[in-house]
Amino acid sequence: MPIYQVIYRDGLLTNAQRDEIAAEITRLHTTATAAPALFVNVVFNIVADAHVYTAGKPSKMSFIIGEIRDGRPLDVRQELLTALSALWVRVTGHPESQLLVGLRENDPANAMELGLILPAAGQEAAWFQEHHERLAALGVR
Amino acid sequence: MPIYQVIYRDGLLTNAQRDEIAAEITRLHTTATAAPALFVNVVFNIVADAHVYTAGKPSKMSFIIGEIRDGRPLDVRQELLTALSALWVRVTGHPESQLLVGLRENDPANAMELGLILPAAGQEAAWFQEHHERLAALGVR
Amino acid sequence: MPIYQVIYRDGLLTNAQRDEIAAEITRLHTTATAAPALFVNVVFNIVADAHVYTAGKPSKMSFIIGEIRDGRPLDVRQELLTALSALWVRVTGHPESQLLVGLRENDPANAMELGLILPAAGQEAAWFQEHHERLAALGVR
Numbered sequence: 001m002p003i004y005q006v007i008y009r010d011g012l013l014t015n016a017q018r019d020e021i022a023a024e025i026t027r028l029h030t031t032a033t034a035a036p037a038l039f040v041n042v043v044f045n046i047v048a049d050a051h052v053y054t055a056g057k058p059s060k061m062s063f064i065i066g067e068i069r070d071g072r073p074l075d076v077r078q079e080l081l082t083a084l085s086a087l088w089v090r091v092t093g094h095p096e097s098q099l100l101v102g103l104r105e106n107d108p109a110n111a112m113e114l115g116l117i118l119p120a121a122g123q124e125a126a127w128f129q130e131h132h133e134r135l136a137a138l139g140v141r
Numbered sequence: 142m143p144i145y146q147v148i149y150r151d152g153l154l155t156n157a158q159r160d161e162i163a164a165e166i167t168r169l170h171t172t173a174t175a176a177p178a179l180f181v182n183v184v185f186n187i188v189a190d191a192h193v194y195t196a197g198k199p200s201k202m203s204f205i206i207g208e209i210r211d212g213r214p215l216d217v218r219q220e221l222l223t224a225l226s227a228l229w230v231r232v233t234g235h236p237e238s239q240l241l242v243g244l245r246e247n248d249p250a251n252a253m254e255l256g257l258i259l260p261a262a263g264q265e266a267a268w269f270q271e272h273h274e275r276l277a278a279l280g281v282r
Numbered sequence: 283m284p285i286y287q288v289i290y291r292d293g294l295l296t297n298a299q300r301d302e303i304a305a306e307i308t309r310l311h312t313t314a315t316a317a318p319a320l321f322v323n324v325v326f327n328i329v330a331d332a333h334v335y336t337a338g339k340p341s342k343m344s345f346i347i348g349e350i351r352d353g354r355p356l357d358v359r360q361e362l363l364t365a366l367s368a369l370w371v372r373v374t375g376h377p378e379s380q381l382l383v384g385l386r387e388n389d390p391a392n393a394m395e396l397g398l399i400l401p402a403a404g405q406e407a408a409w410f411q412e413h414h415e416r417l418a419a420l421g422v423r
Contacts, residue, residue, distance in 0.1 A: 001384065003345060007184060015332070022335035037337040041382060043289060043345070044333040050156070051185040053163035055178040063144065063184070067384070074250060081253040097279045100182060102142065102208070102252040104245075104386075109356060111384040112363040138379045148325060191297070192326040194304035196319040204285060204325070215391060222394040238420045241323065243283065243349070243393040245386075 001111050001118060002029060004042045007063040010049055017091050018044055024087045025064070032080045033072055036124055038140065039113070060098045064088065070105035071121035077103055114138055142252050142259060143170060145183045148204040151190055158232050159185055165228045166205070173221045174213055177265055179281065180254070201239045205229065211246035212262035218244055255279055283393050283400060284311060286324045289345040292331055299373050300326055306369045307346070314362045315354055318406055320422065321395070342380045346370065352387035353403035359385055396420055 004025050013021070022042040030037050050058045064084055068077075084101045088094065108118035114135065119127035128135065145166050154162070163183040171178050191199045205225055209218075225242045229235065249259035255276065260268035269276065286307050295303070304324040312319050332340045346366055350359075366383045370376065390400035396417065401409035410417065 001382070003347075003382065003384075018333070023338040026335070026338035040337060041341075041343055041345070042335040043329055045186070045327070046330060046333070047184055048187060051159070051187070053167070053183040055181060056164040056167035059182075061182055063182070065144075067386075077251060078253075078258060081251070081258065082256075085253055085256050095279065096256040097254075097281060100142070100144065100252065100254045102144075102247065104208075104247060105251070106384065106386060110359060110363070110387070111382065112360075112367055113379075113382045115364075115367050115378040117360060117363065138377065140379060186327070188325055189328060192300070192328070194308070194324040196322060197305040197308035200323070202323055204323070206285075218392060219394075219399060222392070222399065223397075226394055226397050236420065237397040238395075238422060241283070241285065241393065241395045243285075243388065245349075245388060246392070 001106065001108065002035070002040055002066050002068040004029070004040070004064060004066040005045055006042065007045045007047055007065070009052060009060065009062070010046050012062065013044075013092065020091050021087065024091070025084065028080060028083045028087065029066070029068075032076050032083070033068075033121065034124075035069075035121075036128075039118075060094070062088070062092075062094070062099050064099070064101045065104065066102070067104045067106055069108040069111075069118065069121045072105070114140060142247065142249065143176070143181055143207050143209040145170070145181070145205060145207040146186055147183065148186045148188055148206070150193060150201065150203070151187050153203065154185075154233065161232050162228065165232070166225065169221060169224045169228065170207070170209075173217050173224070174209075174262065175265070176210075176262075177269075180259075201235070203229070203233075203235070203240050205240070205242045206245065207243070208245045208247055210249040210252075210259065210262045213246070255281060283388065283390065284317070284322055284348050284350040286311070286322070286346060286348045287327055288324065289327045289329055289347070291334060291342065291344070292328050294344065295326075295374065302373050303369065306373070307366065310362060310365045310369065311348070311350075314358050314365070315350075315403065316406075317351075317403075318410075321400075342376070344370070344374075344376070344381050346381070346383045347386065348384070349386045349388055351390040351393075351400065351403045354387070396422060
């Protein structure tokens with residue numbers, strides 16, 4: 001974690017926009033939380049045309065849903081929401097009214113990467129030190 | 142929020158059924174919670190044939206997963222589950238045994254639409270009033 | 283519940299690997315939790331090529347995200363994470379560094395299958411007994 005899922009209608013993003021959004025989400029998340037970039041995953045889910053509805057009618061909504069480790073202060077989470085929303089508008093040119101950004105908080109004890117249970121938010125440095133040899137063997141850091 | 146994700150196998154719904162399900166989920170959610178229809182998003186995710194398994198074997202299960210703002214009473218949530226299940230059976234003609242309906246509760250402070258942090262459940266009217274000018278400028282209400 | 287979502291890049295799994303992963307996730311979950319296999323759903327979501335990024339760059343990450351009923355002890359959850367990670371490496375031959383496994387805990391009172399609210403973790407036997415007639419009519423058990 002985090003895993004950011006970007007849900008968007010087919011054809012709505014160019015490859016270059018997708019690349020930029022992924023890079024920027026990663027930059028914004030690591031800046032806001034001090035988490036290592038290595039932990040930041042972004043998955044783009046394409047939805048078929050006319051498969052998104054708002055208020056009961058087909059709509060042009062896109063969604064950025066980030067599943068993050070819990071323990072981040074409210075102001076950090078809300079600054080992140082604001083930055084993600086602004087990023088989307090800037091890169092896509094779509095209006096802010098066609099985007100929902102959400103965060104879902106999860107216990108890092110419920111997640112494993114590289115065969116290792118994730119550290120609590122803020123405990124990354126100790127975790128990298130503790131697992132130094134294994135991470136090196138996996139080609140990480 | 143809410144975001145309702147409807148996960149179903151390719152070819153299982155006609156366009157008309159999809160339209161009706163989206164309209165009905167919206168109606169059921171707004172009736173149960175008094176949330177404005179504007180907040181209700183429904184996303185249909187098509188799963189490839191033979192990509193859904195139950196009890197370890199390919200199955201015909203469909204899924205409706207609603208991510209809603211927290212703070213809704215238990216009876217409201219469970220009446221909503223019952224109504225969503227009945228809706229699906231009525232529109233699709235599929236048996237109730239081929240559907241899972243779930244709700245996931247999330248803190249509205251973790252979500253942003255229209256560039257605004259969402260109101261707590263029940264605080265919608267004050268929120269619309271507070272952000273009246275911005276919403277009008279975005280063409281909302 | 284549970285619903286396990288396996289998110290992987292197009293072309294990364296054969297049909298036989300998918301079948302084996304679904305069967306093994308079901309076996310591992312029922313072994314770890316004593317939940318009935320009937321409750322275990324596995325959905326495979328294919329992501330388009332170059333639609334997954336890690337650290338801001340396209341990556342080969344896959345994801346197994348299980349949404350489970352809450353109330354499972356920490357050691358049960360973490361043994362499950364370890365077993366799921368090992369399963370993936372064994373069946374796919376991919377390195378452990380290209381997998382994230384996560385669990386998301388949810389209140390069973392927020393989920394309905396077969397038209398019935400799910401039992402709390404550990405209360406399955408009483409639930410099957412209570413709903414015996416309805417389940418039999420649906421062809422379950």
